[in-house]
Amino acid sequence: MNIIVCIKQVPDTAEIRINPETNTLMREGVPSIINPFDLHALEAGIKIKEQLGGKVLVLTMGPPQAETALREAISIGADEAVLLSDRAFAGSDTWATSYILAQAVRKLGADIIFCGKQAIDGDTAQVGPETAEFLGIPHISYVIKIEEIKDNYIRVQRLMDEGYDIVESGLPVLLTVVKELNQPRMPSLKGKMAAKKAEIKKMGQAEIEADENNIGLKGSPTQVKNIFAPQVKTERKMLAGAPEEQVDALIAELRGIKCL
Amino acid sequence: MSIVVRIEKCTGCETCLSSCPFDAIVMKEGKAFINEYCNYCKTCISVCPEGVIIETEEVSNLKPQMSNLKDYKDVLVFAEQREGKVATVAYELLGIGRRLADELGTKLLAVLLGADESEASELIRWGADKVYLCRDAALQKFNDDSYAEVLTNVIKEQKPSIVLAGATPIGRSFIPRVAARLRTGLTADCTSLEIDKETKNLLQVRPAFGGNIMATILCPDYRPQMATVRPRVMKKGEYNKNRTGEIVNIQIDEITSRTKVVETIKEISGISVNLHEAEIIVAGGRGAGGDKGFKMLEELAQAFGGVVGASRAAVDEGWISYSHQVGQTGKTVNPKIYIACGISGAVQHLVGMQSSDIIIAINKNPEAPIFNVATYGIVGDMFEIVPLLIKKIKEVKGI
Ligand SMILES: Cc1cc2nc3c(=O)[nH]c(=O)nc-3n(C[C@H](O)[C@H](O)[C@H](O)COP(=O)(O)OP(=O)(O)OC[C@H]3O[C@@H](n4cnc5c(N)ncnc54)[C@H](O)[C@@H]3O)c2cc1C
Numbered sequence: 208m209n210i211i212v213c214i215k216q217v218p219d220t221a222e223i224r225i226n227p228e229t230n231t232l233m234r235e236g237v238p239s240i241i242n243p244f245d246l247h248a249l250e251a252g253i254k255i256k257e258q259l260g261g262k263v264l265v266l267t268m269g270p271p272q273a274e275t276a277l278r279e280a281i282s283i284g285a286d287e288a289v290l291l292s293d294r295a296f297a298g299s300d301t302w303a304t305s306y307i308l309a310q311a312v313r314k315l316g317a318d319i320i321f322c323g324k325q326a327i328d329g330d331t332a333q334v335g336p337e338t339a340e341f342l343g344i345p346h347i348s349y350v351i352k353i354e355e356i357k358d359n360y361i362r363v364q365r366l367m368d369e370g371y372d373i374v375e376s377g378l379p380v381l382l383t384v385v386k387e388l389n390q391p392r393m394p395s396l397k398g399k400m401a402a403k404k405a406e407i408k409k410m411g412q413a414e415i416e417a418d419e420n421n422i423g424l425k426g427s428p429t430q431v432k433n434i435f436a437p438q439v440k441t442e443r444k445m446l447a448g449a450p451e452e453q454v455d456a457l458i459a460e461l462r463g464i465k466c467l
Numbered sequence: 468m469s470i471v472v473r474i475e476k477c478t479g480c481e482t483c484l485s486s487c488p489f490d491a492i493v494m495k496e497g498k499a500f501i502n503e504y505c506n507y508c509k510t511c512i513s514v515c516p517e518g519v520i521i522e523t524e525e526v527s528n529l530k531p532q533m534s535n536l537k538d539y540k541d542v543l544v545f546a547e548q549r550e551g552k553v554a555t556v557a558y559e560l561l562g563i564g565r566r567l568a569d570e571l572g573t574k575l576l577a578v579l580l581g582a583d584e585s586e587a588s589e590l591i592r593w594g595a596d597k598v599y600l601c602r603d604a605a606l607q608k609f610n611d612d613s614y615a616e617v618l619t620n621v622i623k624e625q626k627p628s629i630v631l632a633g634a635t636p637i638g639r640s641f642i643p644r645v646a647a648r649l650r651t652g653l654t655a656d657c658t659s660l661e662i663d664k665e666t667k668n669l670l671q672v673r674p675a676f677g678g679n680i681m682a683t684i685l686c687p688d689y690r691p692q693m694a695t696v697r698p699r700v701m702k703k704g705e706y707n708k709n710r711t712g713e714i715v716n717i718q719i720d721e722i723t724s725r726t727k728v729v730e731t732i733k734e735i736s737g738i739s740v741n742l743h744e745a746e747i748i749v750a751g752g753r754g755a756g757g758d759k760g761f762k763m764l765e766e767l768a769q770a771f772g773g774v775v776g777a778s779r780a781a782v783d784e785g786w787i788s789y790s791h792q793v794g795q796t797g798k799t800v801n802p803k804i805y806i807a808c809g810i811s812g813a814v815q816h817l818v819g820m821q822s823s824d825i826i827i828a829i830n831k832n833p834e835a836p837i838f839n840v841a842t843y844g845i846v847g848d849m850f851e852i853v854p855l856l857i858k859k860i861k862e863v864k865g866i
């Protein structure tokens with residue numbers, strides 16, 4: 208089984224704070240991590256390889272420093288890594304990113320492509336399905352369980368609003384995964400050694416034969432107009448006193464606004 | 468286009484460095500330098516105290532533009548159904564869609580797949596002018612391939628300027644395929660949509676970075692402008708039982724789908740967990756301490772006539788199932804009343820519930836950030852407060 212896992216290096220958004228004066232992000236000291244969902248995607252890929260043989264390739268599009276994320280993925284158990292880095296890729300939105308990833312996957316070849324459900328920086332959850340569309344293959348979103356994989360056949364559970372669907376597909380297929388799918392393993396000592404020595408293959412626009420009109424800022428239909436801090440509510444009432452009094456005050460408030 | 472620093476005037480104050488969400492500014496010889504990871508979000512331009520970061524001109528020259536932008540007119544809403552019934556989010560989309568269409572002076576179209584004519588008429592009463600209905604039973608169950616195929620075809624024929632769908636598991640799964648196929652932009656999970664007065668472009672506002680910041684996204688050079696819209700954020704339009712419109716039945720040839728849904732399993736827990744539709748949600752966090760705490764919250768929910776939600780910490784502890792989780796990686800809810808018990812109010816939780824009409828926070832730590840978004844705050848031990856509250860509500864309601 209040839210497996211490609213798409214991973215993205217993202218700032219750890221749990222650590223991000225807003226500068227109240229400028230209303231902008233404070234990135235200082237915020238570590239870069241592998242998008243948490245992608246670690247679950249990687250784990251799923253490694254498990255399948257262990258079961259059925261084959262190899263796991265991790266693929267990322269990003270700046271040269273994204274190499275760190277690829278090496279970390281190798282330390283966890285990926286066999287190969289490809290970095291898609293090119294100045295011409297800068298400013299890509301989900302449409303252009305997906306086009307670029309799909310061009311690379313075409314060159315590299317895969318039976319199953321894994322993505323995280325979403326990346327925690329953009330939170331779009333679009334790159335997986337869009338990449339599948341560019342590849343001309345089916346996709347299944349929010350995979351919470353892989354039930355069976357045989358020659359050219361896969362059956363998974365897809366998490367929905369009020370339960371889950373059991374979905375079948377042929378291969379190749381692209382799956383986006385949720386965190387409940389598995390528990391990602393930690394890097395092993397052997398893995399860390401491998402990661403140090405591993406050769407990271409680099410590909411740019413020419414190598415993946417990407418059309419310049421489809422990549423980077425030029426190829427991106429969407430544009431960020433501006434970024435601003437979310438507003439917080441201000442009209443807050445703290446209900447003081449002993450517990451009895453607090454509860455009575457709350458009941459009175461709710462009745463006052465006809466919510467009880 | 469690019470964003471550059473006028474080096475000669477840069478004082479090297481580094482203000483822009485930490486403001487960049489993409490880590491794309493570095494210091495070189497005491498001056499700021501913007502490298503290739505720039506996403507053109509222009510944050511640095513707004514923070515630079517010297518005003519020496521500027522946008523270079525050639526913006527419009529650079530981008531290829533669709534030649535026939537003007538041919539795209541109407542607003543089109545994808546109306547999602549479940550088990551043949553139109554989902555609430557579709558009515559919300561018609562609410563915002565109607566407003567946008569009126570502002571643009573165009574029609575409001577809706578697409579309904581796998582439901583029958585009576586549901587299509589409902590869409591008209593909620594504001595649609597024209598409904599494209601495909602009753603084919605094969606579309607009753609959601610399937611990425613077939614939904615993408617049918618919707619893409621309608622869009623190609625009708626050429627709407629704006630396409631909206633719910634940011635639900637269904638919408639977020641197949642709409643990206645449609646956008647990819649149409650070679651146009653798609654903005655995920657929008658919480659506000661406006662028409663730019665001058666350009667008539669759609670201003671699409673959405674949270675990013677785990678809800679830490681909001682971004683306004685444009686799709687100026689391609690059509691349609693597509694967005695998925697967060698459920699429970701937009702207000703439904705007006706219901707008019709006498710409203711008339713047109714229903715266009717669409718026929719499809721054999722639908723080929725490469726994936727197949729073999730079974731749909733609903734999760735049933737003690738109390739039904741339709742968080743999206745709930746008017747009152749009683750949510751518990753790590754402070755609920757365990758199963759006993761959640762039993763108590765369930766009782767409170769019952770007294771209120773609501774359902775139980777949870778923070779991720781409570782779900783991770785195994786006190787309640789994932790389908791109850793509210794927040795960035797759980798559900799987004801917008802009930803009339805949200806009661807947060809023993810929840811600290813991490814941003815990832817807040818993004819999922821802060822648009823609730825009334826938020827009641829019960830937490831023993833007066834510094835807990837949940838109080839920042841609360842309408843009513845009670846500093847106290849939930850194990851004392853909640854039982855009292857249950858008792859009082861029952862008294863008031865006479866149950
Ligand atoms: C990528 C990512 C995605 C995430 N997605 C989500 C998400 O979707 N939803 C979500 O909820 N979280 C999410 N989180 C986790 C989030 O950051 C917090 O860890 C989580 O919300 C904390 O849950 P909590 O408030 O229940 O627990 P804690 O932060 O531990 O807070 C418990 C609170 O209970 C109070 N308390 C304790 N005992 C009592 C008592 N007896 N009476 C009253 N108060 C009491 C304490 O004062 C404290 O404020 C995400 C994190 C990441 C990194």
Ligand SMILES: Nc1ncnc2c1ncn2[C@@H]1O[C@H](COP(=O)(O)O)[C@@H](O)[C@H]1O
Binds near residue numbers: 215268330334
């Ligand atoms: N630049 C990228 N390089 C590799 N994979 C990516 C990239 N961006 C997104 N992905 C993949 O697509 C998923 C969804 O990302 P997003 O659509 O940005 O929320 C991620 O979990 C990754 O698996």
